[in-house]
Amino acid sequence: MTAATADRPWLSAYPEGVPADIDVDQYPSLVHLMEESFAKYATRPAFSFMGKETSYAQTDSLSQAFAAYLQSLGLAKGDRVAIMMPNVPQYPVVVAGILRAGYVVVNVNPLYTARELEHQLKDSGATAIVIIENFAHTLEQCIAHTPVKHVVLAAMGDMLGLLKGAIVNYVVRNVKKMVPAYKLPQAVRFNEAIARGARGSFKRPDLQPDDVALLQYTGGTTGVSKGAVLLHRNIIANALQSEAWNDPVMKKVPADEQSTSICALPLYHIFAFTVNMILGLRTGGKMILIPNPRDLPAVLKELSKQRFHSFPAVNTLFNGLANHPDFNTVDWSHLKVSVGGGMAVQGAVAKLWLEKTGCPICEGYGLSETSPSASCNPVTNTEFTGTIGVPLPNTWMKCIDDDGNEVPVGQPGEIAIKGPQVMAGYWQRPDETAKVMMADGYFKSGDIGIMDERGYFKIVDRKKDMVLVSGFNVYPNEVEDVVATMPGVLECAVVGVPDEKSGEAVKLVIVKKDPSLTEAQVREFCKANLTGYKQPKVIEFRTELPKTPVGKILRRELRG
Numbered sequence: 001m002t003a004a005t006a007d008r009p010w011l012s013a014y015p016e017g018v019p020a021d022i023d024v025d026q027y028p029s030l031v032h033l034m035e036e037s038f039a040k041y042a043t044r045p046a047f048s049f050m051g052k053e054t055s056y057a058q059t060d061s062l063s064q065a066f067a068a069y070l071q072s073l074g075l076a077k078g079d080r081v082a083i084m085m086p087n088v089p090q091y092p093v094v095v096a097g098i099l100r101a102g103y104v105v106v107n108v109n110p111l112y113t114a115r116e117l118e119h120q121l122k123d124s125g126a127t128a129i130v131i132i133e134n135f136a137h138t139l140e141q142c143i144a145h146t147p148v149k150h151v152v153l154a155a156m157g158d159m160l161g162l163l164k165g166a167i168v169n170y171v172v173r174n175v176k177k178m179v180p181a182y183k184l185p186q187a188v189r190f191n192e193a194i195a196r197g198a199r200g201s202f203k204r205p206d207l208q209p210d211d212v213a214l215l216q217y218t219g220g221t222t223g224v225s226k227g228a229v230l231l232h233r234n235i236i237a238n239a240l241q242s243e244a245w246n247d248p249v250m251k252k253v254p255a256d257e258q259s260t261s262i263c264a265l266p267l268y269h270i271f272a273f274t275v276n277m278i279l280g281l282r283t284g285g286k287m288i289l290i291p292n293p294r295d296l297p298a299v300l301k302e303l304s305k306q307r308f309h310s311f312p313a314v315n316t317l318f319n320g321l322a323n324h325p326d327f328n329t330v331d332w333s334h335l336k337v338s339v340g341g342g343m344a345v346q347g348a349v350a351k352l353w354l355e356k357t358g359c360p361i362c363e364g365y366g367l368s369e370t371s372p373s374a375s376c377n378p379v380t381n382t383e384f385t386g387t388i389g390v391p392l393p394n395t396w397m398k399c400i401d402d403d404g405n406e407v408p409v410g411q412p413g414e415i416a417i418k419g420p421q422v423m424a425g426y427w428q429r430p431d432e433t434a435k436v437m438m439a440d441g442y443f444k445s446g447d448i449g450i451m452d453e454r455g456y457f458k459i460v461d462r463k464k465d466m467v468l469v470s471g472f473n474v475y476p477n478e479v480e481d482v483v484a485t486m487p488g489v490l491e492c493a494v495v496g497v498p499d500e501k502s503g504e505a506v507k508l509v510i511v512k513k514d515p516s517l518t519e520a521q522v523r524e525f526c527k528a529n530l531t532g533y534k535q536p537k538v539i540e541f542r543t544e545l546p547k548t549p550v551g552k553i554l555r556r557e558l559r560g
Helices: 003-007 009-013 030-040 056-072 090-100 114-124 133-145 162-175 190-199 232-250 270-283 296-303 315-322 347-357 430-436 476-484 519-529
Strands: 045-049 052-055 080-084 104-107 128-132 150-154 212-217 227-231 260-263 286-289 310-313 337-340 361-366 373-376 396-400 413-418 443-451 457-462 467-469 472-474 489-499 503-512 538-541
Touching (some): 030 056, 030 270, 045 270, 104 114, 114 133, 114 227, 128 133, 133 150, 232 337, 457 476, 467 489, 467 503, 476 489, 476 519, 519 538
Parallel strands (some): 080 128, 104 212, 260 286
Antiparallel strands (some): 413 443, 443 457, 467 472
């Protein structure tokens, strides 16, 4: 064992050609990365939406016009601009425009309520917002209580050309009635903003690696939602780390084919933002934009028209697609990498996906605070490991106890992460930052994990999701993984509920695949597969599980 692998035992698991460390300082800013690609891949399509492709050159000119428009509003360098849109082609244009103008992107979940939106706009201090008209009524309810002075209003058909755009907008507004009434008299239409910017002048700001690129708000599981401050160098590093990690399989894409990724995860989520959009731009790839991943028939219809190589998704999406009757209308044979993140990938889902596509799900791990990718399974693996893999190049991870000391190999501890992708801190919350950032540069994730002797990490659970039954720790992921393998179970989730006798008890919620599945059968199965204290005391059947728009199961909503 070399000195390097003694320090980082996981390096021996790296596929051939993946270096322990890469040069993460290749670009002074994300703008330099983007502009290099705009020039290098000018004639290639950058993204495709509803059958319409937008080239790198078009993305370049549109984003520069949008940058000029924003600068004409008198915003200062470092001012925050919010984006509240699904996966539409305006998203990458707006992101590039905001960054090129010298401002900070604030990603907003378009399904937020007015209360949640108001909190984020106030907390970030955003003075401008780009919003799709479908959610304008939400902004109308809270804008008066926020610092927002400028509103740019987008519509689904803005970038689809005059005729197709008009038809799409008509259908969205009048047939599907997806745009509730709103009044935002100060709003400027997206295409009008572009036209004004194209007539105006653009001044290139001086951007440095330590300038803030993004405020990425975390789910707020520990109370109020906080903005992770991601610098230009954080996102650049993570895109380059992901590129190096995927290279062993992505280099198998034929030289005359453009690498193509499916962007079904929302771009306001850091996973898609970095691993789809920024990595796609860096590699000259094409991104297929899926505006609503919950509409599985529409997703499969779009995929059936495409040849694609990369598909980042969450367990619920892999599961939903693999179980859908239209699954075989898609040609999966060109798929080189399926990256699972955002939540635990279940063994049963991974097995089914591999059987049906021939491409294994490569589970990764990360957080908003790590831009997001911290670890991943080697993309050359063909077996599902049930782990979150090994730390990426330039990344260190360890499991620590409550005092911050590293625990022995094989013992559970809180996962701590160090690397160039780790955030600068939480936006204007030094107290919260101090709770998670350690003196030695490690970030405390709040996830409990175990590292084995090969350097593979396995999540055993979130600190707060753990169920304590008569002093025994029960990790919901373990019970869910077992129950998910049961025939007749489509989805399941586990939470702890108060219990007079044992303090807490395990509650299991199931969505059936087979309507005839009974509680008695589930109990029998659990009895055969789980030790006494891990068996669910309460079993409930539901037609669906509550989820975030990204597809994460909302455990807290199941406790009632």
